[in-house]
Amino acid sequence: MGEKMKEVGLYIHIPFCRSKCLYCDFNSYPCREDDAPEYTEALLRELHAYQERYNFVYKTVFIGGGTPTVINCRLIGEIMDKIAPRIKAGAEISMESNPGTVTFDTLKYYRSLGIKRLSIGLQAWQAELLGELGRIHTTEDFLNAYNWARESGFDNINTDLIFALPNQTTDMWKETLDKVVSLGVDHISCYSLILEEGTGLYRLYKEGKLQLPDEELDREMYRIAVDTLGSNGYLQYEISNFARKNMECRHNLVYWRNEEYLGVGAGSHSKLEGKRFWNYKDINRYISLAAEGKLPVEGQEELSADEDMWETIFLALRLNEGLDMAGFNSKYGVDFRTRYGSQLKKLAAQGLVFIESDRLKLTKKGIDLSNSVFVEFA
Amino acid sequence: MAGDRQKHIRNFCIIAHIDHGKSTLADRLIEKTGVISARDMEEQVLDNMALERERGITIKLQSVKLEYTAQDGQEYVLNLIDTPGHVDFTYEVSRSLAACEGAVLVVDATQGIEAQTLANVYLALDNNLELYPVINKIDLPSADPEFVKKEIEDIIGLDASDAALISAKEGLNIEEVLEGIVKYIPHPAGDEDKPLKALIFDSFYDSYKGVIAYIRVVDGVLKPGMNMRMMSNNKEYEVVEAGTLKPWLNPTGLLMAGDVGYVTASIKNVKDVHVGDTITDADNPCKEALPGYRKVTSMVYCGIYPADGADYENLKDALEKLQLNDAALLFEPETSVALGFGFRCGFLGLLHMEIIQERLEREYNLDLVTTAPSVIYHITKTNGEKLEVSNPTNLPVPQEIEYMEEPIVKATIMTPTEYVGAIMELCQNRRGTFRDMQYMEEKRAILNYDLPLNEIIYDFFDALKSRTKGYASFDYELKGYERSDLVKLDILLNTEAVDALSFIVHKDKAYARGRSMAEKLKEVIPRQMFEIPIQAAIGTKIIARETVKALRKDVLAKCYGGDISRKKKLLEKQKEGKRRMRQVGSVELPQEAFMSVLKLDD
Numbered sequence: 001m002g003e004k005m006k007e008v009g010l011y012i013h014i015p016f017c018r019s020k021c022l023y024c025d026f027n028s029y030p031c032r033e034d035d036a037p038e039y040t041e042a043l044l045r046e047l048h049a050y051q052e053r054y055n056f057v058y059k060t061v062f063i064g065g066g067t068p069t070v071i072n073c074r075l076i077g078e079i080m081d082k083i084a085p086r087i088k089a090g091a092e093i094s095m096e097s098n099p100g101t102v103t104f105d106t107l108k109y110y111r112s113l114g115i116k117r118l119s120i121g122l123q124a125w126q127a128e129l130l131g132e133l134g135r136i137h138t139t140e141d142f143l144n145a146y147n148w149a150r151e152s153g154f155d156n157i158n159t160d161l162i163f164a165l166p167n168q169t170t171d172m173w174k175e176t177l178d179k180v181v182s183l184g185v186d187h188i189s190c191y192s193l194i195l196e197e198g199t200g201l202y203r204l205y206k207e208g209k210l211q212l213p214d215e216e217l218d219r220e221m222y223r224i225a226v227d228t229l230g231s232n233g234y235l236q237y238e239i240s241n242f243a244r245k246n247m248e249c250r251h252n253l254v255y256w257r258n259e260e261y262l263g264v265g266a267g268s269h270s271k272l273e274g275k276r277f278w279n280y281k282d283i284n285r286y287i288s289l290a291a292e293g294k295l296p297v298e299g300q301e302e303l304s305a306d307e308d309m310w311e312t313i314f315l316a317l318r319l320n321e322g323l324d325m326a327g328f329n330s331k332y333g334v335d336f337r338t339r340y341g342s343q344l345k346k347l348a349a350q351g352l353v354f355i356e357s358d359r360l361k362l363t364k365k366g367i368d369l370s371n372s373v374f375v376e377f378a
Numbered sequence: 379m380a381g382d383r384q385k386h387i388r389n390f391c392i393i394a395h396i397d398h399g400k401s402t403l404a405d406r407l408i409e410k411t412g413v414i415s416a417r418d419m420e421e422q423v424l425d426n427m428a429l430e431r432e433r434g435i436t437i438k439l440q441s442v443k444l445e446y447t448a449q450d451g452q453e454y455v456l457n458l459i460d461t462p463g464h465v466d467f468t469y470e471v472s473r474s475l476a477a478c479e480g481a482v483l484v485v486d487a488t489q490g491i492e493a494q495t496l497a498n499v500y501l502a503l504d505n506n507l508e509l510y511p512v513i514n515k516i517d518l519p520s521a522d523p524e525f526v527k528k529e530i531e532d533i534i535g536l537d538a539s540d541a542a543l544i545s546a547k548e549g550l551n552i553e554e555v556l557e558g559i560v561k562y563i564p565h566p567a568g569d570e571d572k573p574l575k576a577l578i579f580d581s582f583y584d585s586y587k588g589v590i591a592y593i594r595v596v597d598g599v600l601k602p603g604m605n606m607r608m609m610s611n612n613k614e615y616e617v618v619e620a621g622t623l624k625p626w627l628n629p630t631g632l633l634m635a636g637d638v639g640y641v642t643a644s645i646k647n648v649k650d651v652h653v654g655d656t657i658t659d660a661d662n663p664c665k666e667a668l669p670g671y672r673k674v675t676s677m678v679y680c681g682i683y684p685a686d687g688a689d690y691e692n693l694k695d696a697l698e699k700l701q702l703n704d705a706a707l708l709f710e711p712e713t714s715v716a717l718g719f720g721f722r723c724g725f726l727g728l729l730h731m732e733i734i735q736e737r738l739e740r741e742y743n744l745d746l747v748t749t750a751p752s753v754i755y756h757i758t759k760t761n762g763e764k765l766e767v768s769n770p771t772n773l774p775v776p777q778e779i780e781y782m783e784e785p786i787v788k789a790t791i792m793t794p795t796e797y798v799g800a801i802m803e804l805c806q807n808r809r810g811t812f813r814d815m816q817y818m819e820e821k822r823a824i825l826n827y828d829l830p831l832n833e834i835i836y837d838f839f840d841a842l843k844s845r846t847k848g849y850a851s852f853d854y855e856l857k858g859y860e861r862s863d864l865v866k867l868d869i870l871l872n873t874e875a876v877d878a879l880s881f882i883v884h885k886d887k888a889y890a891r892g893r894s895m896a897e898k899l900k901e902v903i904p905r906q907m908f909e910i911p912i913q914a915a916i917g918t919k920i921i922a923r924e925t926v927k928a929l930r931k932d933v934l935a936k937c938y939g940g941d942i943s944r945k946k947k948l949l950e951k952q953k954e955g956k957r958r959m960r961q962v963g964s965v966e967l968p969q970e971a972f973m974s975v976l977k978l979d980d
Binding site for chain 1 (some may be wrong): 907932933935936937940943950952956
C-alpha cells in the first residue's frame with residue numbers, strides 16, 4: 001500500500017453454467033454450481049491478495065463466465081462487497097447472464113449491488129436454431145429476462161447474437177436483428193460463428209453433420225447486421241459490436257485500447273505493467289492454490305516492445321475509431337508511418353486500410369480480411 | 379601364387395533385400411568375433427548414420443576386419459565388406475562385390491527371394507562370386523525354410539542343402555555362418571610380387587587425413603612413402619598411411635595382395651578418388667587396370683532452393699560438405715524467377731535425392747524448396763546442335779527442336795502372381811514396354827519392362843506398393859536413350875508462367891497431367907485476396923484451367939482479454955505460414971506447390 005493508485009479494468013470469471021452450449025470453448029463447467037461457494041471464497045482470497053499488494057482502482061468491472069447468474073446471487077453480493085471500496089465513481093459495472101437463470105428478484109438484487117449493465121445471451125431468436133446450439137432457453141425466457149431487467153432498473157442492456165449458424169437463413173438473421181432492435185436493447189454484439197476445436201459443434205462439423213453457411217453468406221449476414229443496426233441508431237464501434245450513442249462497453253474498450261486489466265478467477269488473463277499472466281483453468285486447482293494462500297497464476301509472458309506495439313495495432317484496428325498514430329508515436333517513441341511505411345502502402349493499395357484524421361482504420365473489406373491486415377504488422 | 383597368408387583370408391559381403399536382416403547378421407558376426415564388445419556396440423554398427431538407421435538401409439559403405447579361429451584350429455581374417463542395399467547404388471554395390479571372392483546370401487525365411495535380392499545375386503554372379511546361402515528369421519512362426527531353400531535352388535540354381543538356418547536377431551547359429559564363410563568362400567589368390575593393383579570400392583572425407591580410400595589389394599604391396607597412381611585420371615599421390623578397418627582406421631604399415639583396408643595420401647578432393655578405379659604403383663605400374671570401372675552418372679535432377687533466400691550461402695556450404703563424402707552428388711548454381719537463387723542437383727536416383735534432401739534439412743537445419751525431379755533429355759535442334767537438358771526451363775522453343783530423346787530403364791519387378799494384372803496396368807499407364815515374364819514358382823513372377831525413367835521418378839514406387847499391398851519389389855538399370863514425343867507443360871498462375879512448375883512430359887499424357895496438376899495446385903494454393911486462375915499450357919495452348927476463389931473472410935469475431943494471447947498465437951502462425959510462402963508475381967505459393975507434381979495419382 002501507499003503505492004500510487006493504478007486504474008485498471010477488472011474482470012471476474014464465474015466458470016459455471018447450467019449446460020455447455022455446443023459452440024462454447026470458454027472455461028466453463030456445467031452442473032458444478034455446488035462448488036460455487038468454495039470457488040467464491042477462492043476468488044475473494046485472490047482479490048484480497050491483489051488489493052493488499054496494489055493500490056488498484058477499478059475503472060470498469062466485468063463479471064463474466066460461464067454464466068454468473070447460475071450461482072447463488074448472494075455469492076455475487078460477497079464479491080461486490082469485496083471490490084466495492086476500490087471501484088471508481090461512475091465506473092461501468094457489467095455482468096453476463098443467460099435467459100432462464102434470472103428472476104425479477106435476483107435481477108433487482110444485482111442492481112442493488114451496483115451492477116448497472118447486463119448482458120443477456122440470446123444468440124438467435126428462432127427456437128430451432130437455439131436447440132441446435134444446445135441452448136437451454138426459450139424465446140419467452142429471453143423476453144422475461146429482458147423485461148425484468150428493464151423493470152429492475154438496468155438501463156444498459158446488451159444482447160449477444162451469433163450469425164452464420166447451421167441452417168440459419170438470412171431471413172432468420174434479419175428477424176433476430178429486428179426483434180432486438182424493436183425491443184430497444186442498448187448494445188448488440190454480433191459474432192460470426194467460430195468453430196473452436198474441442199467443442200461439440202466442431203465435432204459435428206468434423207463428422208460432416210453440419211450444414212454451415214459459406215463465406216459469401218457469412219459476409220452477407222454480417223453486412224445485413226451492419227446495415228440494419230446502423231439504420232436503427234446503433235453505431236458500429238468494433239468488428240462485432242454495436243451500441244447506441246455513448247453506450248459502448250467501456251470494459252471491452254480497455255482490451256482494445258491495450259490498457260491494463262486485472263483478471264481474477266479460474267483461467268482469467270491479466271495485463272499489467274508490460275506483462276501478461278493467466279490463472280489455472282481448472283477449478284479444483286484454482287481453489288486449492290487459493291486455499292494455500294498462493295496466487296493461482298499458471299504462467300506469464302513479458303511483452304517486448306515489439307509485441308506490445310503489435311498488440312496495440314491489431315487491437316486498435318478492431319475499433320472503428322482505429323489506431324491513433326500520434327498517440328502510438330508518443331507511447332512507443334517511434335514514427336508509425338515510417339516504421340510501417342511499406343505495410344501501409346501495400347494494405348492501402350489492396351483497399352484494406354485508410355487513414356482519417358491521423359487515425360489508421362480498416363475499410364469494409366479490411367474488416368472482412370482483418371487477420372490478413374494484422375499479420376502484416378507482426 | 380597365393381601364399382599361405384592369403385589362404386587365411388576371406389573377403390566377403392552380405393547380399394540381402396532390405397529388412398531381411400543383413401545389418402543384424404553383420405552385427406552378430408562382429409560380436410561373435412569380438413571386434414567390438416557387445417556392450418560397446420551400437421545397435422547396428424555398420425549403419426552409422428541416423429538416417430540410415432531410420433530407413434533401415436545402408437547408404438555409405440562400411441567394412442570391417444574380423445578375426446576368427448575356426449574349428450580347424452586355424453586363425454582366419456574375415457573381411458566383411460558392406461554394400462548399400464538399394465537400386466540407386468547398383469554401381470557401388472557392384473564395386474564392393476568386385477572386392478570380394480564370395481557373398482553370404484541372406485534370405486528371409488518368411489519372405490523368400492525378392493527382386494532386389496535377385497538383382498544383387500546377378501551382380502555377384504557377374505563378378506564370379508561364390509554364394510553361400512543363409513536363411514534368416516527361422517525363429518518366426520511363419521518361417522518356411524524348406525520352401526525358401528527350394529526357391530533358392532529353383533530360381534538361382536544354387537545348392538541350398540548346406541544353407542545355414544539362423545536367427546540373426548536371436549543370435550542363433552551364427553557360428554555356423556562363420557564356419558561356412560571359411561569353408562565355402564574361396565581365399566584370395568593374388569600375387570604379392572606383381573606390380574601393385576588395388577580396387578577402390580569406397581571413399582570418404584576426413585578433415586584431418588583428407589580422402590580415405592577403402593581398397594582391396596589384388597596384386598602387389600602398398601605401403602607408406604610409395605607413389606601411387608589412380609589409373610582413371612593418372613593422378614599421383616604419396617601414400618601417407620595404410621591399414622585395416624576394425625572398423626575404425628587401424629594403421630598397419632602395409633597392405634598386401636588379398637588384403638582389404640584403407641589408404642590415405644593427403645588427397646583433398648573426394649572427386650579425385652573414383653569408386654571402381656584402380657590404384658597402382660606409379661614407379662612400377664601394372665599394365666592394365668581392373669575391369670568394370672565407370673564414371674558414376676546422375677540419373678535424376680531437381681532444383682533445390684533455400685526457403686529463405688538468405689540461406690543461399692548456407693545451402694552452398696552444406697552441399698559442398700555433403701559432396702566431400704558423396705562424389706555422386708552433383709550441383710551447380712541456377713536461378714529461378716519463382717524461387718530465386720538455388721542449385722540444380724544431380725542424383726543417382728530417387729532415393730539418393732530424398733536422402734540428400736533430408737540430410738540438408740536435418741543435419742544442416744535448412745528449410746528447402748525443391749522442384750519436381752527431372753531426368754536428362756537429349757535434344758537435337760533443327761540446326762543440328764545437340765544439348766542435354768535437365769531443367770525444363772532450359773528447353774528450347776518447340777520450333778527449334780528436331781527431336782528429343784529420353785532415358786529408358788530396364789525394370790525388373792518381382793511380384794506374387796495375383797498382382798501381375800495390376801502391375802501390367804500400372805506399367806502400361808507409365809508408357810512401359812513389356813519385355814517378358816517368368817514364373818519363378820507357382821506363386822511368383824518376374825516382370826521385365828522397359829520404362830521411361832521420367833515415369834518412375836514421380837510416384838512409381840508408391841503406386842507399385844499400393845497396388846500390390848507392398849508385396850512387389852522393384853529394381854532398374856539404365857538401358858539407354860530413345861526418341862520420344864515430349865512436350866513442355868507450363869503452369870500459369872494469374873496468367874504468369876511459373877518457371878519452377880514447368881515439367882517435361884510425354885505428349886499423350888500432357889492433358890491428363892496438366893489437368894491433375896491444376897487440380898492439385900487448386901488444393902494447395904490458399905485463397906488470396908483476389909481470384910487466381912491456374913492454367914496448364916503447352917506453348918500458347920491452354921489445356922486445363924482451375925480457379926482459386928478469392929478469400930472473402932479472414933476475421934476473428936471475438937477478441938477480449940482472455941482471447942488475446944491465443945488469438946495472437948493464431949496470427950503468428952498465420953504470419954509464419956505467410957513467411958514460408960513464395961511470392962511469385964502477385965501470387966503467394968506454399969512450398970508444397972512445387973512438389974505437388976510428384977503426388978499426382980493416376
